[in-house]
Amino acid sequence: xxxxxxERIRTKDAGERNLQFALSEIDxxxxxxxxxxSVREVASVIYRRALxxxxxxxxxxxxxxxxxxxxxxxxxxxxxxxxxxxEVSRVERKEIGRTYRYVSQELGLELEPVDxxxxxxxxxxxxxxxxxxxxxxxxxxxETAEQGLLSGKSPTGYAAAAIYAASLLCNEKKTQRExxxxxxxxxxxxxxxxxxxxxxxxxxx
Amino acid sequence: xxDPKDTINIENVVASTGIGQELDLQSVAMDLEGADYDxxxxxxxxxxxxxxxxxxxxFRSGKIVCTGAKSTDDVHESLGIVFDKLRELQIxxxxxxxxxxxxIVTSADLGRNLNLNAIxxxxxLENIExxxxxxxxxxxxxxxxxxxxxxxxxxxxVITGGKQPVDAEHAVDKIVSRLSELGLLD
DNA sequence: AGTTTACTTTGTAAAGC
DNA sequence: GCTTTAAAAAGTAAACT
Numbered sequence: 001x002x003x004x005x006x007e008r009i010r011t012k013d014a015g016e017r018n019l020q021f022a023l024s025e026i027d028x029x030x031x032x033x034x035x036x037x038s039v040r041e042v043a044s045v046i047y048r049r050a051l052x053x054x055x056x057x058x059x060x061x062x063x064x065x066x067x068x069x070x071x072x073x074x075x076x077x078x079x080x081x082x083x084x085x086x087e088v089s090r091v092e093r094k095e096i097g098r099t100y101r102y103v104s105q106e107l108g109l110e111l112e113p114v115d116x117x118x119x120x121x122x123x124x125x126x127x128x129x130x131x132x133x134x135x136x137x138x139x140x141x142x143e144t145a146e147q148g149l150l151s152g153k154s155p156t157g158y159a160a161a162a163i164y165a166a167s168l169l170c171n172e173k174k175t176q177r178e179x180x181x182x183x184x185x186x187x188x189x190x191x192x193x194x195x196x197x198x199x200x201x202x203x204x205x
Numbered sequence: 206x207x208d209p210k211d212t213i214n215i216e217n218v219v220a221s222t223g224i225g226q227e228l229d230l231q232s233v234a235m236d237l238e239g240a241d242y243d244x245x246x247x248x249x250x251x252x253x254x255x256x257x258x259x260x261x262x263x264f265r266s267g268k269i270v271c272t273g274a275k276s277t278d279d280v281h282e283s284l285g286i287v288f289d290k291l292r293e294l295q296i297x298x299x300x301x302x303x304x305x306x307x308x309i310v311t312s313a314d315l316g317r318n319l320n321l322n323a324i325x326x327x328x329x330l331e332n333i334e335x336x337x338x339x340x341x342x343x344x345x346x347x348x349x350x351x352x353x354x355x356x357x358x359x360x361x362x363v364i365t366g367g368k369q370p371v372d373a374e375h376a377v378d379k380i381v382s383r384l385s386e387l388g389l390l391d
Numbered sequence: 392a393g394t395t396t397a398c399t400t401t402g403t404a405a406a407g408c
Numbered sequence: 409g410c411t412t413t414a415a416a417a418a419g420t421a422a423a424c425t
Contacts, residue, residue, distance in 0.1 A: 113321075152341030153337055186421055216415045248405080249413085309403095340399055342419095346401095
């Protein structure tokens with residue numbers, strides 16, 4: 001009987017320690033990504049829900065913590081790409097993505113696909129681009145998405161191409177390399193999306 | 206009105222069978238030309254047929270998995286070749302081993318572009334998986350037939366998990382009618 | 392700039408770790 | 409869970425020309 005009691009305490013302590021570790025990891029990654037405190041709180045809530053629903057079994061605490069943070073950023077409308085999140089996590093991108101899909105499905109988060117426009121303010125300011133360019137990029141995204149160009153495309157690459165195009169149109173040119181670096185996509189992706197968007201907007205190249 | 210069902214094409218058939226005889230894969234690997242066997246990496250021996258093109262995974266238990274065939278007929282033809290090759294090595298193979306189709310992969314074309322964002326919302330975010338940052342296809346799981354469909358912006362799709370060729374036809378019918386009633390095919 | 396190759400997703404059996 | 413096999417869809421990445 002005493003043994004069982006001790007075991008319970010041991011288990012409880014271990015569980016408590018694991019939760020503390022997860023929360024401190026969420027805090028560490030959030031700081032590294034520079035996301036607001038409100039997002040860390042949302043991530044913590046998601047992690048606790050995952051824990052309560054026993055979703056950690058068979059997965060690493062780090063993986064679920066990172067996925068919770070990725071999901072929280074999306075839920076709060078200030079998404080970080082899997083590429084960005086994986087840079088501050090010790091879990092690889094592929095694992096974060098599949099854990100996110102699992103947690104999202106099991107908790108019924110029902111998060112809509114990321115709108116490329118949500119990346120515009122952050123990418124544009126990192127490139128020192130004006131409000132005018134941001135507005136133009138948003139216009140390009142809305143108009144081309146409405147024409148069906150967005151289906152299946154990565155939101156970061158889509159936003160990057162629109163920002164590149166807008167920077168040209170507003171005479172605040174940034175090179176494909178500069179935009180590719182902040183958006184963490186390749187120049188080839190920017191070129192491909194850019195060509196489609198420019199054509200759909202009826203802008204002669 | 207072209208029927209999307211007419212665009213269905215079987216791309217891959219996976220089937221399993223057994224020769225009812227245990228095998229010494231080490232010696233089979235020595236005698237069978239083109240056999241790949243690395244027990245440290247995977248317990249099965251890989252043997253590829255050229256006509257029809259397929260890959261057979263042969264196990265110590267005598268069970269065999271055949272993948273890559275383009276039809277159920279090709280699966281039988283490919284496995285027939287494998288059976289004969291084993292018989293040439295003096296290995297007793299059952300007369301007509303039962304062959305079970307485990308999975309059929311099909312492709313098809315709905316003939317018009319799809320707004321995957323609208324479809325994701327329309328079908329219900331809880332019923333689909335659409336993460337364009339990870340994969341360009343929208344994953345849609347059907348209960349009847351029990352298959353998984355991958356829908357793409359081009360209107361093309363992949364259906365997998367079926368055990369009969371008709372499963373793909375039923376799946377395409379359901380997908381088309383569901384998208385139509387949601388007004389997402391106009 | 393554009394090409395090639397390779398990887399992402401789905402499902403499925405097999406034997407063994 | 410992983411390992412291996414096959415094939416499609418279409419996007420993206422790495423490595424080249």
